[in-house]
Amino acid sequence: MSLLHIEGLNLSIHDTPILKGVSLSVDAGQIVGVIGESGSGKSMTAFAALQLLPNGAQCSGRIDLGGREVLTLNEAHLCQMRGRDVGMVFQEPMTALNPIQSIGDQVAETIMIHDSVSKREALERAADALRRAELPQDKFPLSRYPHELSGGQRQRVVIAMAIALRPKLLIADEPTTALDVTTQAQILQLLRRLVDEEGMGLLLISHDLAVVSDMADQIVIMRQGEVVESGPAQWLLRNMQHPYSKALLEASTHQPDRAPEDQEEVLLEVRDVVRDYTIHRKGWWGGTDTFRAVKGVSFQLRKGESLGLVGESGCGKSTLTRAILGLENVQDGEIRAFGQRVGRDFPNALRAGIQVVFQDPYSSFNPRWKVAQLVAEPFHLMTQRPADWRARVASVLDDVGIGGDAMDRYIHEFSGGQRQRIAIARALILRPDIVILDEAVSALDVSIRAQILDLLAELQEGYGLSYLFISHDLSVVRSITDRVMVMKAGEIVEQGQTDQVFDAPQHDYTKQLIAAVPVLPAEVTQGGNDERTEPVV
């Protein structure tokens, strides 16, 4: 008998349909991966199973959980079910825990809610659950508070809370999306181990096809509230029928067409750069601490090439970016661009040659400005805004695939993918030589990401650009760069030709990173590369 059996689930919130006829099931010891992009309803399906839906939600259909029909249970029975028969792990570990309660108390609470045991016994069992989640007491005492833990550690606490009572079913909603690649690999491994050891069923929700293909026995693909296709994982990956599934697969493995034109001219030279931060210790007598964010980094960017910078959070890549953009001065070493030294006093005329595209399309633009004004902002670097500036804005918007009627609209009228195109337009308006792409596609859905990567490849050829492509996502970096650098704790531990570094990594950290990246099986990535993705902006 299935642990979870959903059949014909319909969900609407305030009369807006969210889910239509969703069906899936999870058996004991089985991992079912639900794949979907934003708006697919995948998270809502999970919330529906626990009946943790927002106000105004109406469900119909069948949700069978451990033999009980969830939609007919009253709130008291649902409370009994949650935590005991099914545990849930959420996406954002940084905010998932009560900040003013110790981790021991929070895990113990799960136990005390359902079993009437003494506090002492609950704490013992909590310690056991934390240990199963790989947080042993000797390193992580029960009295620790969440703010003393990293993202990965907090997620383990959440997992401990979810498995404390050994539920039959675990639901994980994008559990690793907010985590670093290496941490992600560890958490996924932990989940896999728990499933094997305890015979749990796992419903794993993700937007990352590679993650799911690594882990899942069954795959369910969702789009706009409906299940588009489902089946055994390895079989489905090779035998997709539905056009959306195929498009998704293609986008996940997409390699933009590039004809790298590597020239000799060095545009940007970074030599032994050191960047320190002073942290003012709080208090009247506290002095200052110095934190060395960048510890002697050297590299060159040549004209026409695409150079990748890979690293996990905290490695110093953002700091390095700000130094290259001349927003901050370096404490030692030198950055030279176009033959001149880069720093806070870098001349505006030359700043025009290095532009940037940011990660978050939703915070890249002043919500009160119209698109034309936003794209034209870099003109501030010129002594005078050219008379034909509107024509130039229209032209560059055209190049990025946004129609000219966008100029007088506000940014909130555009989707994430469109906003990134506008961001690229803003970066290109001054016809720079170097564009820094700071996690520019990381926040986008997979199909949109493929389109933007294509666009970037096209533009590189058309405008003669050199890219510094910063990302934590190795598969994306692999598909768009000629050379790559790996950064860890303020240092570049390895650099070289992309294919070489990925196929034959030298440094231990690089090896660790590459091993941690989930990949789709080779035969799957080979086929279907010629299909163009349909525009799904």
Add this chain to the structure above:
Amino acid sequence: MLRYFLKRLLSLGLSLIVASAVIFLALEVVPGDPAAYMLGINAQEDTLAALREELGLNGSVWGRYVSWVGGMLTGDFGTSYTYRTPVAEMIGERLWISLPLALYALTLSTVIAFPAGIWAASKRGSAVDVSVMGVTQLGVAIPNFWFAMLMVLVFAINLRWFSAGGFVGWDAGFFAALKSLTLPTVALALPQASILARVMRSSLLDTLSEDFIRTARAKGLSKRQALWRHALRNALIPVLTIIGLQFSFLLAGAIIIENVFFLPGLGRLVFQSISARDLIVVESVVMLLVLAVIVVNFAVDMAYAVVDPRLRGRR
């Protein structure tokens, strides 16, 4: 925790010093010649000189400041020019009316506001919530001294449950004294409680929409349990800030409301002193009131540390 306490204590000390400097500058330096100010334009030169001597105005600004502060630390607040009595005596008895009034009102308003705000937040959108919001909407708009006047009209003059004014004194017994302070306290507390209830409600609603509440529900806690065990304590943090801020308003309100009830508190003293141009008294009263506000804020800071473990221990 100790470090936090000491830091806050140091901050308190510094605030007091700066506040005292501001008061001193405002009341002794700005008027130019305080003696001339106090005696008026028609004063004779020798009377002026005598007064200056008596008030110690002939020293340097710095010297006078230091002796003023030094005096206060030893309990000597100078001598009132108009009444010729030590200011400390005059303030002493009156302080024991104004301060208890403010504290009584703070307690009452908290006791009313918290349950009201919590109830409204837990039953959001219901009739309870709407009525709480409606009543508090009126409560925050009502001038407390006018409310006091109306209460006197209804409860003292018409119903004769309370006396219309005056204070029986602490000698008459703790509860008798409290009774005579009740009408003023209620007048002060109800508008204050309205503000506090709204803040409590909105803070709680904000907290209830946070991720960790969802985690708590997923563990099996009911909505009520999630509210009481997780949301409430977190919601308290911004509310404490407001309480600290509100105390200064309460103290000011207490001063004003004494007028309605003819309470012989600091209010009457300071307003008469202003008319009489008795700067010494005004100086001391203002200093004491500021001291009270700063101390209460210090207590609030300590309360933060009790509620929020992120503030104590290692960062």
Add this chain to the structure above:
Amino acid sequence: MNGGNRNLWIGAVLTALFAGAALVSFLWVPYDVASLDIANKIKGPSASHPLGTDHFGRDILSMIMVGARTSIAVALVAVGIGMGIGVPLGLAAAARKGSLLDELIMRGNDLVFAFPSLLIAIMITAVFGASALNAIIAIGIFNIPVFARLTRSGALSLWTRDYVMAARVSGKGAARISFEHILPNVMNLLIVQGTIQFSLGILAEAGLSYVGLGAQPPIPSWGRMLADSQTMISFAPHMALFPGLAILLTVLGLNLMGDGLRDLFDPKLRRARR
């Protein structure tokens, strides 16, 4: 019309009522408030005096209309002072977060917060005498840290946005960024707070006039009307009722407007996101 809009409309109407009365009073009042009419003193509401007369025979309706001028003017200018000084301070503090300037501004805020406007008024009037101007200054000074703190915290959350970094990459300095990017996006917060401080200013002015520290006779003010009515409240309750109601309704109107504005600004911003 949803709840927020309803608040906005009711509030706007109430506020306009009293603001309108104040403005009209410059052109016309039913009875001249400067002239006394002892024969008609302490009369209850009637056809000729809709709100009754006071102990000097003055028409209460007229006094309330003229008194509206004082309350509104004092509160409005005090908000102006608070915003005019507080907002730039807050913007500067946020632009230079962690610097000495920031520390000074924050400490300055905390210091002023220790002095409720009544105490500031006491200090000013002790030295300079009581007047409407001194009431404005006292209330205005207290408004400064309110706006400084609010602006600073709103601005800080915006400084981390990518569009600020984009502006820096376009060569813009902190002052220009504060003006072009930060200020327009904290405007909503400031407007809502402005209406709240306006209503608090009316309450504060009433309190100050009540104890004699605000506008002095012959300028009518609602607070002093209440002070005058106190001894006669048992036999002439109308003298206390109407000025108090005027204060209550004006403050209520402003608060409702503030609530309505807050609702108006909020959901749109939320709905624009994914």
